[in-house]
Amino acid sequence: MLSEQELALLEAIRDSGSLSRAAARLGRATSSVSHAARQLESRFDALLFDRRNYRLQLTPAGQLLASEAARLMLDVSRMTQRVRQVANGWEDRLWIVSDELIEFELLLPVIDAFDALDSGVSLRFTHEVLGGTWEALRDGRANLIVGATNEPPAIAGLGWFELGVMDWVFAVAPRHPLAAVAGPLKRAQIAAHRAIVVADSARGSSAGRAYGIVGGQSALAVPNMRAKILAQRKGLGVGWLPRQRVAALLKRGELVEKATADQREPNTLYVAWRSEHEGRALEWWVDKLRQPRLAKKLMRGLDLYA
Secondary structure (H helix, E strand, O other), rough: OOOHHHHHHHHHHHHHHHHHHHHHHHHOOOOHHHHHHHHHHOOOOOOOEOOOOOOOOHHHHHHHHHHHHHHHHHHHHHHHHHHHHHHHOOEEEEEEEEOOOOHHHHHHHHHHHHHOOOOHHHHHEEEEEEHHHHHHHHHOOOEEEEEEOOOOOOOOOOOEEEEEEOOOEEOOOOOOOOHOOOEOOHHHHHOOOEEEEEEOOOOOOOOOOOOOOOOOOOEEEOOOOOHHHHHOOOOOEEEEEEEEHHHHHHHOOEEEEEOOOOOOOOOEEEEEEEEHHHHHHHHHHHHHHOHHHHHHHHHHOOOOOO
């Protein structure tokens, strides 16, 4: 490991190409810089400086030493910062998993506000679907989850609160055969047409599960709710959609709301975390997500179709 003075010496010689100019840059006598250069070569038992011609240049070995030493110095500086950060109660990293129902764009202003704290905490965002969101928290793939559906499972040290309630509407494209059917749709009528679904991302026993399918119904699985809305708008299938997200499409007649004999109950969405890992960053995010104004925005979603 090089000292800061030794690294500065290498950089000064590399940039200036002269002992005298390097000495002037470092504010030291030329003889002192020359002696330090020879000591450095003796320490590594290698020729680090090319003294031929009129310029003093780093040899390939010297170039390697300079670049690797600079990298190591930066690593040590970052490590020191991270140690102090954790000692002050901030986490090294915060992993946030949102259910795909939560649109990431709506979290960007929150990330911006968190960055203003200059905490040094690295943020990582990923998303899951349905049971996969709870599973990520249980299995340690998340410190905080946002928008998880269904009731909180039994997880040690679980902290949680309700983010909001999502209402659903059964919708079809105006040219879809079900659009012209009178009266509430029965299960058999729905089952005769393909469902558009967002499959559960859980890796465990619920892997591959999808909601909103009736017995014997074929399905087209899509990656997220936005894709599901687009597919149903195109007439590729049918299914339940978040009412607030498709309000503009319903108003313009680009989707048609259909009553069904079996109604879908509203879903409560949750924010949850493991309290035993709670640090200042997690506390900050939990407090932000508790704010009713932000919760309302996350539940309403982006007005993409207005």
